[in-house]
Amino acid sequence: MYPKVAMRRALAGPVTPPRAIPALSRDSRVVVIGLGYVGLPLAVALAKHFGATGLDIDARRIAELGRGHDRTGEVSAEDLTASALTLAAEAGQCPPADIYIVTVPTPIDGASKPDLRLVEAASRTVAALLPAAIADGRVPIVIYESTVYPGVTEDICAPLLEAGSGLVCGHDFYLGYSPERINPGDREHTIDRITKVVAGQTPEALDRIAALYGAVTSGGVFRAASIKVAEAAKVIENAQRDINIAFMNEIAQIFAPLAISVWDVLAAARTKWNFLDFAPGLVGGHCIGVDPYYLSHRAEQLGLDPRVILAGRGINDGMAQWTAMRLHEARRGRPGSVLVLGLTFKENVPDLRNSKVADLVSVLGRLGHAVSVQDPHADPAEALHEYGIPLVPAAPGRRYDLVVLAVAHREFVAIGGAALKALCKKGGTLADLKGVLGKAADWTF
Numbered sequence: 485m486y487p488k489v490a491m492r493r494a495l496a497g498p499v500t501p502p503r504a505i506p507a508l509s510r511d512s513r514v515v516v517i518g519l520g521y522v523g524l525p526l527a528v529a530l531a532k533h534f535g536a537t538g539l540d541i542d543a544r545r546i547a548e549l550g551r552g553h554d555r556t557g558e559v560s561a562e563d564l565t566a567s568a569l570t571l572a573a574e575a576g577q578c579p580p581a582d583i584y585i586v587t588v589p590t591p592i593d594g595a596s597k598p599d600l601r602l603v604e605a606a607s608r609t610v611a612a613l614l615p616a617a618i619a620d621g622r623v624p625i626v627i628y629e630s631t632v633y634p635g636v637t638e639d640i641c642a643p644l645l646e647a648g649s650g651l652v653c654g655h656d657f658y659l660g661y662s663p664e665r666i667n668p669g670d671r672e673h674t675i676d677r678i679t680k681v682v683a684g685q686t687p688e689a690l691d692r693i694a695a696l697y698g699a700v701t702s703g704g705v706f707r708a709a710s711i712k713v714a715e716a717a718k719v720i721e722n723a724q725r726d727i728n729i730a731f732m733n734e735i736a737q738i739f740a741p742l743a744i745s746v747w748d749v750l751a752a753a754r755t756k757w758n759f760l761d762f763a764p765g766l767v768g769g770h771c772i773g774v775d776p777y778y779l780s781h782r783a784e785q786l787g788l789d790p791r792v793i794l795a796g797r798g799i800n801d802g803m804a805q806w807t808a809m810r811l812h813e814a815r816r817g818r819p820g821s822v823l824v825l826g827l828t829f830k831e832n833v834p835d836l837r838n839s840k841v842a843d844l845v846s847v848l849g850r851l852g853h854a855v856s857v858q859d860p861h862a863d864p865a866e867a868l869h870e871y872g873i874p875l876v877p878a879a880p881g882r883r884y885d886l887v888v889l890a891v892a893h894r895e896f897v898a899i900g901g902a903a904l905k906a907l908c909k910k911g912g913t914l915a916d917l918k919g920v921l922g923k924a925a926d927w928t929f
Contacts, residue, residue, distance in 0.1 A: 502655045503623045505688045506582075508534070508695050513581040513622075515539060515613070517606045519549065519571075521556050521770075521835065522629060522664040523587035525675045528559055529700040531569035537579060539572045539609075546573040555863065557834055558668065575609050580620035583696060584610045586641075587629045587664065589770060591837075596777045596797075600640065603630045607641045611648025614657055625689055627660035627696075631775055633719060633782035634712040637661050638685075658689040661711045662697060663718030668769070669833035679703040683714035722775035723793055728762040729772070730796035733803050736764040736929040740810065746929045747919040764929045765917060766807070766840035766890070767800040768829030773838045804840045807917065808847035814913050814927050815886060819852030823884040823907060826891020827859040827867055827875065831918075834861045841890045842871040853886070860895050883909040889925075892918040901925065 512534045516527040519540040527538040540546055548554070549571055552561040572578050588602040610626055617624045626645060628637050642653045651657055661683045667673055680697040682705050684690030694705045708714035736746040746764055753759050767773050776793050783790040829839045836842075841857075848855050856876045859867070864875040887907045889896055896904070901924025905914045916925035 503657075505623045505625065505658065505686075505692055508582065508692055508699075510534065512583070513537070513579055514583040514585065514696070515578045515581040516585045516587060517609060518586065518588035518602075518630075519545060520587070520589065521558055521668050522666045523585075524549070524554060524556065525558050525666060526585065526587060526629070526664075526700075527569050528563060528567045529675050530696075531567050533699045534583075534696075535570075535579075536568070537570040537572055537577075537581070539575060539578055541573065543573045546571050555834065556668070557861075558666070575613060578613060580617040580622055581613070581624065582617070582622050583625050583627060583692075584613065585627045585629060586610065589837075590630045590632060590774075590778070591770070592774050592777050598633065598778050598781050600632070600636065603628070603632065603636070603641065604644060606630075607644040608648050611645045614645065614649040614651055618651065618656060624657040625660050625684070625692060626657060627662055627693060629662055629664040631663065631718055631722075631771065631778060632715055633778040634715045635782070637711050637715060654685055659685040659711060660689055660693040661708075661714045662693065663714055663721075665721075668835050669830065676701050677703050680705045681708050681714050681717055682706070683708040683711045685711065716779075719775045719779040722771045723779050723796075725762075726767065726772050726776045726800060727792060727796040728760060729765065729767055730799040732762050732764040733767075733799050737806060740929070763919065764803075766804055766829075766844065768838045768840040769835065770837045773800065773829075773840070801840075804843035805847055808844050808851065811848065811886060811888065811913075811915055811927065812851050812853075814915070818885075820854070820885030820912075821909075822848055822853045822855045822886045822888065824848075824855060824857045824888045824890050825859075825896045825904075826889070826893055827857050827862050827871075827873065828891055828893075831892045832861065832894055834863060836862055836866055836870055839871070842873060844888075844890065845871075845873055856884075859891070859893070861893060883907060884912060885909055886913045886915065888915045888917065889921060890917050892920050 514530050514534050515537045516523045517539050519538045527536055530536040552565045586606045588606045590603055591599050593599045614624055637659055646653050663681055665678050680701055682693045682697055684693045697705050739746050754761055776797050780790040780793045824845055827839055827841050828835055845855050857873055859875055867873050867875050897920055901921035905924050908914055913926045915927040
């Protein structure tokens with residue numbers, strides 16, 4: 485039993501035994517809260533096996549999905565149209581369910597501290613739905629997929645669920661955690677192929693959670709030792725990548741004054757069988773650039789100094805500034821016209837969250853350069869709203885003092901190095917931040 489529940493029950497005297505969790509069946513119902521990059525693919529997959537409802541408070545998002553359009557590009561129009569998933573923009577439209585899955589974002593605030601407001605709000609939403617599920621004869625399990633630090637599910641979310649429902653966690657409903665592993669734009673490691681880590685509050689809850697995810701993925705499930713272990717696994721997965729990329733960014737900074745291309749160094753180093761193949765670059769997005777702060781926050785709460793984690797974050801967060809200064813130096817400190825190709829945090833996706841290209845554009849602007857940005861995948865309205873950056877269409881015949889390939893979208897790579905070089909004025913500079921243009925580039929890491 486959940487420890488806090490055991491204490492409360494001991495003080496209250498004799499009570500009824502905890503509700504038994506029934507097995508899942510085709511008649512089981514699932515509600516997914518949050519239909520973004522994580523929630524929508526999961527909800528569509530679940531709808532193939534259970535009665536599934538997807539809830540998102542963004543009415544525009546629900547309307548788009550109802551028309552078969554997923555602005556994230558993760559689910560095709562064909563799959564959306566064929567799906568049995570029910571869409572809801574209001575919690576009251578959700579039927580009583582056996583499983584509630586929270587997949588809302590967990591960003592950081594301006595001080596790089598965890599911002600749990602969305603997951604807390606989602607917990608309150610689920611809390612309001614739980615009594616109806618109980619009245620319908622169900623024993624709900626609330627599963628969190630949102631990235632958190634160890635302890636959030638049990639110590640922060642559970643009390644919100646209890647307070648909002650009047651029910652007892654571990655007695656009337658149960659908790660679970662299964663860290664999301666969606667990689668935007670990745671068509672190989674999709675929800676139906678990856679191994680899902682699962683954790684449950686009790687062995688019975690874990691069995692049901694394992695059965696739930698086992699129904700949607702051929703990659704199998706891994707039963708974590710506890711909810712806290714599953715939470716920790718998620719944050720270290722991305723913290724590990726962040727630290728390795730930070731090392732690559734640091735060596736790029738070391739090699740730059742030596743006139744050594746880091747790409748040439750990596751090509752040689754990769755010939756060793758156990759070399760870890762990471763590359764330098766601008767580290768943005770919702771996971772790698774955010775999760776380490778969740779882990780370091782928890783460490784600091786414990787009185788520890790997470791030096792390696794924060795050192796890596798410091799290097800990666802400063803890479804846009806360093807790159808902009810090197811590009812400025814390549815122009816011998818002369819401001820000029822700049823074309824930046826790509827604004828999203830990675831190639832071939834529309835995801836603008838935590839884009840470090842936006843930081844690069846900002847620094848170049850402060851250095852006096854006139855910067856234009858093109859991106860065929862990004863939403864122009866979102867780019868303007870989030871970063872104040874207007875996206876411009878291609879301007880045939882226009883030439884620039886500096887052209888920067890910042891994101892290796894397939895459209896830009898297909899143009900080729902020679903054609904991109906032709907966008908430069910005489911004496912202009914073609915910069916390649918992704919190492920894909922070969923000898924055509926005048927500047928790279």
